[in-house]
Each structure stands twice: as C-alpha cells, then as structure tokens.
Amino acid sequence: MxxxxxxxxxxxxxxxxxxxxxxxxxxxxxxxxxxxxxxxxxxxxxxxxxxxxxxxxxxxxxxxxxxxxxxxxxxxxxxxxxxxxxxxxxxxxxxxxxxxxxxxxxxxxxxxxxxxxxxxxxxxxxxxxxxxxxxSNPAPTPGPGLTLATFLERRRDLAEGAPLMTDVQVAIKRSLNPGGLDLKLLEEEIRTDPQITAVLIAAANSAAQHQGGGPVQTVAQALHQLGTGQSMNLILGLTIKRCARLNVPCLADYAERYWELSLHTAEYARTIARMLDLEQERCYCAGLLHRLGDLALLRCLEEWTQAGGDLDEPEEVGDSLEQFGAGFGSALRTRWRLPLELRELIAAVYGLGGGVYSREALVMNMAAQMAHLPSHEGLEELARGRTARLLKIGLPELMRLRRQ
Missing domain, CATH: 3.40.50.2300 (Response regulator)
Structure with a gap:
C-alpha cells in the first residue's frame, strides 16, 4: 500500500x-x-x-x-x-x-x-x-519484454534504499534500560547502518523543516530531533519491508564488501577530521552513506530474483552495479532530501573536479583514497597528491592513519 x-x-x-x-x-x-x-x-x-x-x-x-x-x-x-x-x-x-x-x-x-x-x-x-x-512500493513483475535493465530503470526512482546491515531487534534491546530507550546507546548500536542512518536523517530534516530548525546531518542530531518514540518506530518500520535483508548469497556478499568499504571510508574521514579539528560526525556520515546507491541496487536485484527473474551471477550483478549504482544513489539522496552540505561531502568521495573546496570535502576525498589503498602500498604517491598537499598532510601522518 x-x-x-x-x-x-x-x-x-x-x-x-x-x-x-x-x-x-x-x-x-x-x-x-x-x-x-x-x-x-x-x-x-x-x-x-x-x-x-x-x-x-x-x-x-x-x-x-x-x-x-x-x-x-x-x-x-x-x-x-x-x-x-x-x-x-x-x-x-x-x-x-x-x-x-x-x-x-x-x-x-x-x-x-x-x-x-x-x-x-x-x-x-x-x-x-x-x-x-x-x-513497500510494488516491484514490476518479470515477464516477456521486461529485461533486468528495464526493471532497474523503473525501480531507480522508487527504490526503498539499502538492505539493513544491523540486527534491529538486537540493537533496540541493547539500547533499553528500565526507564525506556536510551538514545545514546541506540546511536552507538545503529550508527554503522547506512539505511537506518539515511532514513533517520531524512525524517529528522522533514521534522526540522516544519519546526523551523537547521539541517540535520548526523545520527545523533536525528535521534535528538525525532525523540525516542518516533526514532524507534521508524527503525522498526524498516524491518517489515520487502527485502529488508538480503538472502541471495552472491548479493549478500557484494553488500558486505560495499558496507565494509563504507565503514573504512567513514572511519578514515572521522579520524582525519579529528586530526584537523573539523566536524567529525558529519564526515563519518558522508563516508557511511557514499555507497547507499550500490546497496539499494543490490536490494532491487533481490526483488528481481524474488519475483522470478533470472540473475547471472556474478556478471550481471557487476554490470548492473557499474551501470546503475551511481544513479540509484543520486536518486535516493535527492528523493529523501538529504541536506545539500551532506550530499556535497558524499560527492567529494568520488572526485573533486574543478573549483574551490571546503576542507571537509578534501577530508572525504582523502578518506576514500585511503580506504581504497592496498595494505602498506601507495602511501608515498598519496602523500604527493593534490588532496594531501591541500590538506597539508604528509607521509608521516598518512602512515599513522594507516596503523590506526
């Protein structure tokens, strides 16, 4: 409905x-x-x-x-x-x-x-x-004339976001005390989940807009804006939607890899921001959300298989991610009206292009480069790069970051 x-x-x-x-x-x-x-x-x-x-x-x-x-x-x-x-x-x-x-x-x-x-x-x-x-938005049913590419084109603007990567029931149980739900404990439990993070921030910004508040860009701000009851209801509501968890092994493996990459990027972003005395939690959220589109696409691929569609693993999965992942992410961030400042930080993960950048945008770009580096390789080249030079981060600092 x-x-x-x-x-x-x-x-x-x-x-x-x-x-x-x-x-x-x-x-x-x-x-x-x-x-x-x-x-x-x-x-x-x-x-x-x-x-x-x-x-x-x-x-x-x-x-x-x-x-x-x-x-x-x-x-x-x-x-x-x-x-x-x-x-x-x-x-x-x-x-x-x-x-x-x-x-x-x-x-x-x-x-x-x-x-x-x-x-x-x-x-x-x-x-x-x-x-x-x-x-849940009903997914088109595979049939004659409906290819996987067409299915994904139709789902891009209706996708319900990423699959859940956190056990919601365990997270809420751990956040309960005799007085009810502890928002600080809940934040610690769910802050690594891209879908929960995005939904809470989107809902909190909608509430803040009606109440005349400023943009909400972190999980802590979102929980404070929404309060215990609405936060719990939103999180619980995610669990009953179609394909909230991935059951196709190949898709679940892809999701784990993208999630781990998001977490590494987020942790590097927070550490670099702390080192430079910048806003840590906003950088963390941007890093966590930068693969939201790829995760949402994997969820739609699971919808495709549940509806009876064929999926050639892993070729079609990889091709679909390459062709549609970025579009899914852009559509979600726009439809959920995530704050422009947060979207700009997410965009900086992928590249800087031309123009003038905030130091936080440079942090995000550096965090992404760090997250993609093979172990103990590439640090010298990274230290000579444009982003490191603009942030005035040298090889010793990068080596310390790598060891953390």
Missing part, C-alpha cells in the same frame, strides 16, 4: 476498548484520509472475527483489549507470514523496557504509548496512508 497504489478506499480496523482513545483515533484518521472505511470494535475476539472476513489495509489495536489482547492479534497476523507484512499499529499504556522487548520480535509498524499524542499519531497515519513511508 503506497501513495501511488492505495486502494480507492483504504479499509482500517480500530480495535480499542477505551472510548476516548477510540474517538481520537477515528478523528485523526478521518482528517488524514476522509475517504477511509473504518471498522471499530472494543474487544479482541470481535477484532479477530472481523479480520477473518475482511481484507484490511491497516490495523490499529490496543494491547490491553479485553478477551484477546492486541499483542495476541499482532502475533496471529505475523504467523501468517504475509508479504509485505500487514501494517499494524500497536497502542499501549506500557512504556517500560520489558514490554518493548516483548513487542520487538513481532515487528509492529509502530508502537504508540498512551496517552496518545495527536501530532505524532497524525504523522504516523500520514506516513502510512499518504506518503508510503512505512510500506
């Missing part, structure tokens, strides 16, 4: 025992999609009966429903292994770490705690029913 292919009249089930909460849910839903067909009930067994006979596009259920609780309803739906997973918002009074850990394995699209916040609820429903934020 997306903004493009929503049913003419989306069907929503609200299972909520509390009349005030149920009324609020209906009000907000009607304002987001006035044409939605809404069924309501106040106990779990009735909800299950409705689900058995009606194809819903979205479920909103209270954990504390009498009879059969909302968590049990969510569990029964997930056991059906529907692809993509049916969007499900779980509502509860519980906000302790133990409750969150219990919910995580069932991957709700969102977990909202009471009392419900009208603004947050509106944003979540807009994402589901208008913008397609939390659901």
């Amino acid at each position: 997306t903004a493009v292919d929503l049913p003419a009249v989306p069907r929503v089930l609200i299972a909520e025992a509390d009349p005030a909460s149920r009324e609020l849910l209906e009000q907000v839903l009607s304002r987001v999609r006035c044409d939605a067909r809404v069924d309501t009930c106040d106990e779990g067994r009735q909800a299950l009966e409705l689900l058995a006979h009606t194809p819903y596009d979205l479920i909103i259920a209270d954990w504390e429903l009498p009879g059969v609780d909302g968590l049990s309803i969510l569990r029964s739906l997930r056991q059906q292994h529907r692809t993509p997973a049916l969007p499900f918002i779980l509502v509860s009074r519980r906000n302790d770490g133990a409750s969150v850990r219990e919910v995580l394995p069932l991957a709700p699209t969102a977990y909202l705690t009471k009392p419900l916040n009208r603004e947050n609820l509106t944003q979540r429903l807009q994402g589901l029913l208008l913008s397609g934020e939390d659901t």
Whole structure:
C-alpha cells in the first residue's frame, strides 16, 4: 500500500476498548484520509472475527483489549507470514523496557504509548496512508519484454534504499534500560547502518523543516530531533519491508564488501577530521552513506530474483552495479532530501573536479583514497597528491592513519 497504489478506499480496523482513545483515533484518521472505511470494535475476539472476513489495509489495536489482547492479534497476523507484512499499529499504556522487548520480535509498524499524542499519531497515519513511508512500493513483475535493465530503470526512482546491515531487534534491546530507550546507546548500536542512518536523517530534516530548525546531518542530531518514540518506530518500520535483508548469497556478499568499504571510508574521514579539528560526525556520515546507491541496487536485484527473474551471477550483478549504482544513489539522496552540505561531502568521495573546496570535502576525498589503498602500498604517491598537499598532510601522518 503506497501513495501511488492505495486502494480507492483504504479499509482500517480500530480495535480499542477505551472510548476516548477510540474517538481520537477515528478523528485523526478521518482528517488524514476522509475517504477511509473504518471498522471499530472494543474487544479482541470481535477484532479477530472481523479480520477473518475482511481484507484490511491497516490495523490499529490496543494491547490491553479485553478477551484477546492486541499483542495476541499482532502475533496471529505475523504467523501468517504475509508479504509485505500487514501494517499494524500497536497502542499501549506500557512504556517500560520489558514490554518493548516483548513487542520487538513481532515487528509492529509502530508502537504508540498512551496517552496518545495527536501530532505524532497524525504523522504516523500520514506516513502510512499518504506518503508510503512505512510500506513497500510494488516491484514490476518479470515477464516477456521486461529485461533486468528495464526493471532497474523503473525501480531507480522508487527504490526503498539499502538492505539493513544491523540486527534491529538486537540493537533496540541493547539500547533499553528500565526507564525506556536510551538514545545514546541506540546511536552507538545503529550508527554503522547506512539505511537506518539515511532514513533517520531524512525524517529528522522533514521534522526540522516544519519546526523551523537547521539541517540535520548526523545520527545523533536525528535521534535528538525525532525523540525516542518516533526514532524507534521508524527503525522498526524498516524491518517489515520487502527485502529488508538480503538472502541471495552472491548479493549478500557484494553488500558486505560495499558496507565494509563504507565503514573504512567513514572511519578514515572521522579520524582525519579529528586530526584537523573539523566536524567529525558529519564526515563519518558522508563516508557511511557514499555507497547507499550500490546497496539499494543490490536490494532491487533481490526483488528481481524474488519475483522470478533470472540473475547471472556474478556478471550481471557487476554490470548492473557499474551501470546503475551511481544513479540509484543520486536518486535516493535527492528523493529523501538529504541536506545539500551532506550530499556535497558524499560527492567529494568520488572526485573533486574543478573549483574551490571546503576542507571537509578534501577530508572525504582523502578518506576514500585511503580506504581504497592496498595494505602498506601507495602511501608515498598519496602523500604527493593534490588532496594531501591541500590538506597539508604528509607521509608521516598518512602512515599513522594507516596503523590506526
């Protein structure tokens, strides 16, 4: 279900025992999609009966429903292994770490705690029913006349980004303490994942734009802007999308290599920026995100195979990456409206061209060169290069960087 292919009249089930909460849910839903067909009930067994006979596009259920609780309803739906997973918002009074850990394995699209916040609820429903934020764009089905190249051309402007390289459930569990989600711990857990980083920064910039804030360019800034609830919901929402993890071994191997290259570039960028007293975390993020397009392309290749398309490994994979990887990255960064400053740093990874460059752009270019160097080779030539000379970094500094 997306903004493009929503049913003419989306069907929503609200299972909520509390009349005030149920009324609020209906009000907000009607304002987001006035044409939605809404069924309501106040106990779990009735909800299950409705689900058995009606194809819903979205479920909103209270954990504390009498009879059969909302968590049990969510569990029964997930056991059906529907692809993509049916969007499900779980509502509860519980906000302790133990409750969150219990919910995580069932991957709700969102977990909202009471009392419900009208603004947050509106944003979540807009994402589901208008913008397609939390659901999957349907991939073209391979068939006569649809080549892999044509498939990738069509997916380039609709791709949902990179596959997840972090175990989200483990990351959130490690970030929980008795008081709830610790944003600092969460940052440490997810900061190496390109997809989570890009989605959080994109969402935070959207929020900052509405609230009049400046550009968000790091994971720490994004988490602070979004807060614990929205951050967790966004991250959890990524896990239920199609091809969130790669299962084709060849594609997973390519993804690991690109991810490792991104991490090496990011670490070099942060170290060089720290050495030169520049903005470390923004450089780190630029390095981490510079292969986002290649990773997104690999995810689309997995979609191709899942839909029945043939894939000649590794020839077609390599050719596709060379032909489409850069285009996928550019399209994603533009569509997700990543800040211009961050995009400029990502572009500097690939080359400098002509003109005047910021020192951070030079850092990114140097970090990329370092990440691509074979072990213990090429440092002398790199020290004589243009980027090193502009940064005033000599061979001794490069040797120290290599040893770190």
